[in-house]
Amino acid sequence: MSNAMRGAYDADPVIHWERDETGWKLVDKRRGCEYRSGSQLDPAEPTDSAFLGRLPRPDGNGSFLAIAGIHPNGSLGVIHLLASEIATLWGQVGDRRFSCVVGVEYDPQSGEPVRAELASALYRHEDT
Template identity: 60%
Template sequence: MPPGNVERIAAIEDPFQLLRVATERLNAAQQEVGELSRLRRRVIQELHAQGLSYAQIAKEAGLTRGRIHQIRHTGPAPEGAFLGTGTITLVTPLKREATNARPVVAMEDVTAAKRLEDLARGFDLPVELEHVPLGGEIDINRSNLIVICGPRLSTVMGALYESDPVLEWVKDDVWTLRDSRTGMVYRSGSDSEPPRAVDYAYLGRLGRPDGNGNLLVFTGIHPQGTLGVVQLLQTEIATLWGQVGDKRFSTVVGVEYDPATGEPVKAELAGPLYRHEED
């Protein structure tokens, strides 16, 4: 925090306002320190992957080799930036209860959000939770946004998915995902005959409508697919980060699940991982 800010805060006469402002600035400073630590560790990893030794990196950076090693192995992992930087807003949809029309959150969405929140906090990323309200209106022109919602529950999200240059949601007798490049159609096993304990999900980072950034979005054709995406992120986030970084992309995730519990048994990419900048 610049000295001027400290002096300005110290000059606040109301003690309660001083406490509030000081706490807010301290939280912001701690968040900035975390992101700078993540960025520093990421640069060292990238330079080393390009063939530079830690000794060479240390010499050019004006640090000791031991300090470079210490930075390389401490602090938030760089792949956490796949989810975002700073405070993440994680959004799940409200649905209308069948019996009395009350707004409720599906248990699978609660579970998926809790697991993703735990993953984010493991990367030292604060998380705030929100819901897509009934009717589907949501402001997606915000930074560090992750939305777990499909086109059925939100026309806003439906329009966002339509911006994908390769993958599309198709509604005929049931919802499916279609790869316009390969012609492949992904249909949930529960909507097939005979039924199978397999689901598919969309995972992507798409551009905000206002053109000022991106947001991470995912959802299964059915809830089992949503849980499968979270499992994939838990196990393969470093690989995904290495492949797409913080750039726009989309892919279809295939999920095998336990038919008795709905819990994912296996989650993996079912098709190509498309980098949208290459289109």
């Protein structure tokens, strides 16, 4: 993770990236929930978790949309969700800052997402 992205993610008041002996995870600090990749389970599952949010730019000039899966399958799942639910998402957050965790199920052969949905609450940052 680059220093610029680490700083941007650190500005999120609710969803945080953490790493432990099992690997990367997303943590919802408000609800105390952890979200991981299915590849970290035994037996492994074709699932991943991903961050989606509009965060402040590191230079302070506006905001940007951040998309990051624990693995690439998670990032693809966020794109899948945005392609099908962009109007619903926009209706809930508009141009404000927000963050959430997206849960992704993918085809184990192709790696392509077959289902993507919000796994956490959709947090509007002015509400946190």
